[in-house]
Amino acid sequence: MELERDASAPDLTPIVELLRSRDRFLLTGHVRPDGDCLGAECALFHVLAALGKKVAIVNPDPLSERYAFLLEMAPYSHWRADQPRGGTERFDVACVLDVATLDRTGPIAAQIREDRATTCVFDHHQPVAGPGFHFSYIDSKASATGVLIYRVAKALGIALPKAALEGVFISLTTDTGWFKYSNTDREAFHVAGELVAAGVDPSEIYNKLFQRFSPQYPPGIGIALRGMRYAAGGKIAICVIRPSELEAAGAELHETDDVLDILRSVAAVDVVLLFRELASGRVKISARSKGAVDVHALLHQFGGGGHRRAAGADIAGTLEAVTQRVVAAAVATVEGRPAS
Numbered sequence: 401m402e403l404e405r406d407a408s409a410p411d412l413t414p415i416v417e418l419l420r421s422r423d424r425f426l427l428t429g430h431v432r433p434d435g436d437c438l439g440a441e442c443a444l445f446h447v448l449a450a451l452g453k454k455v456a457i458v459n460p461d462p463l464s465e466r467y468a469f470l471l472e473m474a475p476y477s478h479w480r481a482d483q484p485r486g487g488t489e490r491f492d493v494a495c496v497l498d499v500a501t502l503d504r505t506g507p508i509a510a511q512i513r514e515d516r517a518t519t520c521v522f523d524h525h526q527p528v529a530g531p532g533f534h535f536s537y538i539d540s541k542a543s544a545t546g547v548l549i550y551r552v553a554k555a556l557g558i559a560l561p562k563a564a565l566e567g568v569f570i571s572l573t574t575d576t577g578w579f580k581y582s583n584t585d586r587e588a589f590h591v592a593g594e595l596v597a598a599g600v601d602p603s604e605i606y607n608k609l610f611q612r613f614s615p616q617y618p619p620g621i622g623i624a625l626r627g628m629r630y631a632a633g634g635k636i637a638i639c640v641i642r643p644s645e646l647e648a649a650g651a652e653l654h655e656t657d658d659v660l661d662i663l664r665s666v667a668a669v670d671v672v673l674l675f676r677e678l679a680s681g682r683v684k685i686s687a688r689s690k691g692a693v694d695v696h697a698l699l700h701q702f703g704g705g706g707h708r709r710a711a712g713a714d715i716a717g718t719l720e721a722v723t724q725r726v727v728a729a730a731v732a733t734v735e736g737r738p739a740s
């Protein structure tokens with residue numbers, strides 16, 4: 401059974417025409433690529449390969465080892481500052497996935513501009529003003545970018561190989577938190593049903609992605625939770641992660657979704673803020689909301705964004721200074737007064 405097309409979904413015709421008519425494609429995504437970004441890239445790679453195109457995936461950051469199986473069949477690399485063109489080959493079209501602005505692709509943005517390549521974005525984040533892509537397929541109602549690529553494959557009548565179907569499944573499960581967040585809609589279950597019918601094994605994928613962490617992972621969660629605190633009368637839960645502290649304890653925390661889930665499980669908590677110190681003198685923020693607070697709007701004032709209930713930002717500054725500023729803004733939002 402086909403799911404009826406949502407009348408408000410954007411028109412795919414120009415995108416299909418672009419993919420059919422051009423020859424050399426670069427696929428890229430955001431810094432520190434997640435399962436949605438990688439899964440969508442994997443699926444689009446196979447769509448373009450089926451059309452006989454020359455395709456390369458080059459991301460701003462290296463692939464985390466646990467996703468390697470996904471891209472075994474696709475030539476994957478990351479930007480290498482020590483190589484000409486960062487190691488990228490010439491391309492006509494840059495497909496940018498799971499990002500709202502070109503700058504989220506880090507150093508690759510400059511190469512795309514220098515090549516004057518045609519740009520095409522596939523995304524489901526809250527749209528931002530003037531992203532400036534030549535072609536765009538943006539549907540902020542879609543649960544994951546991988547779902548958008550699945551729609552593209554359907555529009556082209558391409559039967560995807562198993563690796564690509566697993567890519568779409570990983571996109572979906574990453575961004576819906578395995579079908580528990582508010583973006584989990586009918587299309588998410590419909591597509592998941594088709595993927596499973598075509599041979600995707602959910603428990604096998606869960607095992608590959610989430611049951612292979614190091615023995616140092618649970619102590620990492622312990623360290624992260626040990627320093628947590630509340631603000632705004634318990635409506636905001638705050639967690640601050642310092643790599644030096646993890647290292648001193650011989651602990652690792654490659655994945656923070658479990659920490660976010662635990663903090664969100666507290667009845668009174670509306671907003672979770674997780675701050676992680678990056679080596680570059682920047683701070684990565686992950687924000688989650690149960691719905692009352694728009695965390696996209698909260699982080700947009702700091703140059704970040706994402707979705708209403710899940711957003712992120714990457715801010716220059718010390719961990720202490722960034723935490724203080726963002727928590728102050730969050731408290732002001734939760735208490736319904738302008739930040740001072």
Ligand SMILES: [Mn+2]
Binds near residue numbers: 437498524545575
């Ligand atoms: Mn996404």
